[in-house]
Amino acid sequence: MQDSNMRSRSHLFTVRVWEEEIRTDQTEWRGKIQLFPNGEVRYFRDWPALVPLLIQLLAEAQSNHTQA
Secondary structure (H helix, E strand, O other): OOHHHHHHHOOEEEEEEEEEEEEOOEEEEEEEEEEEOOOOEEEEOOHHHHHHHHHHHHHHHHHHHHHO
16 A cells, blocks of 8 residues: 555544543543644543544545545
8 A cells, every 4th residue: 555545544633531520429521532633623521422523523534635
């Protein structure tokens, strides 16, 4: 596979998760996804929201790449 083709199919991002207290003795997992190199950030409040958010970010990144 050519190097330029591989770059167009790969995306670098970070996922940060933390547990946040929302009431006494009640917590919730929250998270932040940051896409590189553009630095776009999205937040999520529960695990089921993570995968659809990643799919959306990757689709947008691919769309932006094909328009460029």
